[in-house]
Amino acid sequence: MRWIRLGLVAAFLLAAAASALAGGLARGGGEPASAQPVPPSAPPELSATAEIRRSFLEPGTVAIAVTNHGPAPVRVTGVELRSDSFAPLGTQAFDATVPPSVNPRDLLTDYGAAQCPDGVDSTAAPSSVLLDVETEDGTAHQVLAELPHPNGVLDRLLKEACAAEFLAQNAEVALGELVRAADGTLDAALTVEAVGDAAVEATEVRGSVLFEITASELPGRAVGLHFDAHRCEGHAVGDAKQPFAFTVWIAVDGGEPVPGPVPVGEAQREALYAMLDERCGHTED
16 A cells, blocks of 8 residues: 555645646736836926027917927927916917927917007016926826016017007008009008097108018108018028018107008018019019
8 A cells, every 4th residue: 555655645746846836837927016117207307488580480479499408308299388478378289309408499389469568668477388298108297397587589579569559559550552663673652640649650661581671751651662672592582481571660649669560461462572573583584
């Protein structure tokens, strides 16, 4: 019977070994009991400034220049300008990668209607931008970047908008028919009419990046304007976002002249482009 007892002992030891092996394989195939979840990344270190890139900006747009001070790229998915000086527009969607660098990435951001508590003397309130971003691991963050204050860029944009609002309340500006001169340049009359009882007169008129203007009969309410080509380079013509951003300075009731836009209609724009082509030699033979 000894061989029976030996067989039973051997079978017991074999079963125990198999059970231990199976348990080891089960633990090895699952998550380690002591494993901890990987923590999400920390918010990235970003800063921002407001910039004016005249060659590339549409009216009502400011370049928010974002600098990434961290070690890894950051994806920006939204930008919100927060300022008491401009009406809120909410978060504007983006899909832009900002690499780690001392050089910022421009994010062209719209700003809302100007708030002018001090009229044309208004200055921009402390402002910031709220950035929706994602780090490399896909973690979403919101970063509030304070803009420098005082802020010359926002002051300038605010003053331009408040000046235009002030002039709209006090004067009506009209550009008359463009008449072709013998050399292909154009002449027109600019008129300034008072709204209400204000005394108004134009004191200066300037052209744009593409067109130069020579004004006569200044100061006055009826001003003669002479238009000619200012720049003819293909890249200048192609990149110009505000080719008709002509400016007139108007004094109201003898006060300091305030700059405002010269309205340019569609027919006038076509005539100016045709003049530019002719004066620059862009017309086809």
